[in-house]
Amino acid sequence: MEKINQTLKRLASNENFQKRYEKMRTDTLNHPDVKAFLTEHQNEINNELIEKSIGKLFEYTNQSKECNRCESLEGCVNIMQGYHPELVLQRNSIDVQYDRCPRKVIADEKRKNEKLIKSLYVPKDILMASFDSLQIGQGKIDAVDKAASFVMNYQQGQKQKGLFLYGKFGVGKSFLLGAIANELAKKRVSSMIVYVPELLREMKSSIADSTLNEKMETLKREPILMLDDIGAEAMSSWTRDEVLGPILQFRMLENLPTFFTSNFDFQGLEHHLTYSQRGEEEKMKARRMMERIRYLSEPVLVECAEPKKLSDKPMKKCGDFLTAFFCFQE
Incomplete structure (x- = not known):
């Protein structure tokens, strides 16, 4: 050799x-x-x-x-x-x-952000939503404006209302929650999106394995909680008064921002909360629940409409979508 x-x-x-x-x-x-x-x-x-x-x-x-x-x-x-x-x-x-490399940095940051967004029973496409991907029609401008304002102004520990996004099925309310969660993650703010009907079913089953209190504590203390499709569940006195009630009461006392989506407006949701599965009418308990929801969130109607051409003038170079959106508003 x-x-x-x-x-x-x-x-x-x-x-x-x-x-x-x-x-x-x-x-x-x-x-x-x-x-x-x-x-x-x-x-x-x-x-x-x-x-x-x-x-x-x-x-x-x-x-x-x-x-x-x-x-x-x-x-x-x-x-x-x-x-x-x-x-x-x-x-x-x-x-x-x-x-x-730049792509590796972006990929690593994306993975970190994804870890900040916790979810229960929420489709993946909602968790991947962003402001850039939203179809902003005339019926959504107010909702997107308020959502962007929340993200830009959010500071942990300060009192700040979430949003109660209501409107017909399929207008993009849940996608807007996903976009808000992803923008908050870029600011290293943790959030949780929860599909309410499945959550309440899980809470019932949690009684058997003694994990109910632990799960409720998690929901109570999450910095930003997003309750998707409240009002779509079959309401019972127990889920209203022993699950949702204590969670919202704690968040109200601690001034923890809470978001909701619903097919009902405030009046319709109160009617839904009034009647249990057994047909019992409990107006005072429903009213008490709505007081918490009103305290925690601002109602915003989300409608489905064709995307509107906002302006013919060139948009300023403002960086990301949120800044660009506010540049347009000026």
């Missing part, structure tokens, strides 16, 4: 190898980033160090920087997927250091 030093000598004496090596060396040293790095550190680098580091410099130039050669994070061409190279000078040698 040929020894490694003999192999290197043989390759070094090979004319084609020398030509290829010289071309690689020239291309590497003429790379704009390499030239800029060598110029920046010209007082610390000599020719001997450069020759010794040609391999590291070539490694740097042969990879994607700032995702400029990658179609996606999954299609990353670099040695370490999601990490791009940076030239560094350390201990009298030139080395390559790897940091997260």
